[in-house]
Amino acid sequence: MIISASAVKNHLKCKRFLLLSGLFTFLLFTQLSFGQTAETEANFAVCKACHTIGGGKLVGPDLQGVTERRSEAWIIKFVQNSQALIEAGDQEAIQVFEENSKIPMPPNNLTDDQIKDILLYIESGGKVAASEVVVVETDETVASQETVQAETPSKSVSGRKDIRNMQITFFVLLVLMLISLFDLFVTKRLKAKWIHYIIILTALYIGGEVIFVEATSLGRQQYYQPDQPVWFSHKVHAGQNQIDCMYCHFTADKSMHAGIPPVAVCMNCHNQVKSGKNTGESEIAKVTEAYNNRKPIEWIKVHNLPDHVYFNHAQHVEVGKVDCEECHGVVEEMDEIAQVEDLSMGWCIDCHRTKEVQFVNNKFYEQYSKMHEKLISGEMKKVTVADMGGEDCQRCHY
Numbered sequence: 151m152i153i154s155a156s157a158v159k160n161h162l163k164c165k166r167f168l169l170l171s172g173l174f175t176f177l178l179f180t181q182l183s184f185g186q187t188a189e190t191e192a193n194f195a196v197c198k199a200c201h202t203i204g205g206g207k208l209v210g211p212d213l214q215g216v217t218e219r220r221s222e223a224w225i226i227k228f229v230q231n232s233q234a235l236i237e238a239g240d241q242e243a244i245q246v247f248e249e250n251s252k253i254p255m256p257p258n259n260l261t262d263d264q265i266k267d268i269l270l271y272i273e274s275g276g277k278v279a280a281s282e283v284v285v286v287e288t289d290e291t292v293a294s295q296e297t298v299q300a301e302t303p304s305k306s307v308s309g310r311k312d313i314r315n316m317q318i319t320f321f322v323l324l325v326l327m328l329i330s331l332f333d334l335f336v337t338k339r340l341k342a343k344w345i346h347y348i349i350i351l352t353a354l355y356i357g358g359e360v361i362f363v364e365a366t367s368l369g370r371q372q373y374y375q376p377d378q379p380v381w382f383s384h385k386v387h388a389g390q391n392q393i394d395c396m397y398c399h400f401t402a403d404k405s406m407h408a409g410i411p412p413v414a415v416c417m418n419c420h421n422q423v424k425s426g427k428n429t430g431e432s433e434i435a436k437v438t439e440a441y442n443n444r445k446p447i448e449w450i451k452v453h454n455l456p457d458h459v460y461f462n463h464a465q466h467v468e469v470g471k472v473d474c475e476e477c478h479g480v481v482e483e484m485d486e487i488a489q490v491e492d493l494s495m496g497w498c499i500d501c502h503r504t505k506e507v508q509f510v511n512n513k514f515y516e517q518y519s520k521m522h523e524k525l526i527s528g529e530m531k532k533v534t535v536a537d538m539g540g541e542d543c544q545r546c547h548y
Contacts, residue, residue, distance in 0.1 A: 190268055203272055210250055214272070222266065228255075369456055375488035459547065499541060515538075518538070
């Protein structure tokens with residue numbers, strides 16, 4: 151009986167050990183294979199412009215098995231700033247640079263942990279946890295969306311039509327008013343003078359409204375959509391190819407200006423991509439010619455502010471965490487960029503009064519200790535830009 155009881159006890163211990171080991175192995179495997187989040191997938195969208203996972207070389211090398219070829223520490227440094235490694239004489243970095251037609255990889259503002267997550271994402275073949283999977287639209291969904299977009303004009307196009315309609319209405323009423331005045335005081339053919347009075351008053355009312363709207367929009371460029379030297383489609387690049395805004399406008403989070411990407415950034419992809427579905431080879435040839443001749447493309451700036459206005463992209467993008475589309479509209483649906491908002495002072499002030507800043511866990515706002523205390527005590531439920539001085543004139547007109 152003693153031997154039997156001991157055997158049973160050992161058997162139970164063995165089962166528990168195997169069960170716990172199996173559970174631990176399962177959790178570990180799950181973490182390694184599918185531990186990434188939708189944020190990681192979004193971060194990798196920038197990499198997809200030049201790399202594939204198992205799909206062969208694109209602009210840059212295939213990333214499948216990259217963690218076996220290179221050390222994690224080296225990859226992190228290379229992704230964050232490849233040119234710094236090359237300039238420092240790192241042989242591995244120089245080799246990669248030369249093997250890929252000497253096309254420089256732009257620096258990426260990613261933390262070590264974010265890059266480690268991307269490496270796990272690559273190791274798992276580009277998979278994320280089921281709970282984090284971003285919904286992919288089917289062809290039917292995309293088709294239905296394109297139909298809706300075709301039937302519903304964009305905000306910028308409809309805005310331009312509204313302006314043209316107002317101008318036509320203004321001139322028509324102006325002509326009618328002049329005719330009424332001429333007949334009222336000169337020809338006097340129409341006996342019912344009240345008709346003249348209605349036409350004149352209506353023309354004065356609508357004309358005054360048009361003049362007011364036009365006067366308040368002086369110096370503004372809402373719906374401005376200039377022709378560019380190269381036909382560049384944001385809908386193709388930012389929409390279909392899902393290239394992140396910061397890939398091209400890489401100074402938006404650290405500079406006053408978002409910056410116009412140099413031709414070298416275009417050539418990161420177009421060194422290999424020589425033709426497009428919409429424009430063929432002609433437009434991409436302009437980019438290649440500019441690069442070979444070392445001449446910048448003379449893009450026309452779309453979003454302009456008066457000279458007396460100070461606006462800092464880094465302050466809004468990095469500190470304020472403002473999404474690009476809040477000011478620029480849904481760029482990924484535009485072929486040609488247009489200024490969607492009027493960018494007036496009233497528009498900015500309205501945003502400052504309603505925009506809730508990410509006050510907690512934001513190093514920039516740590517200096518506002520009194521507001522932190524009020525948030526913790528419950529005296530303040532949220533902090534808006536206006537609370538931080540966003541209504542002070544000198545913030546923008548110093």
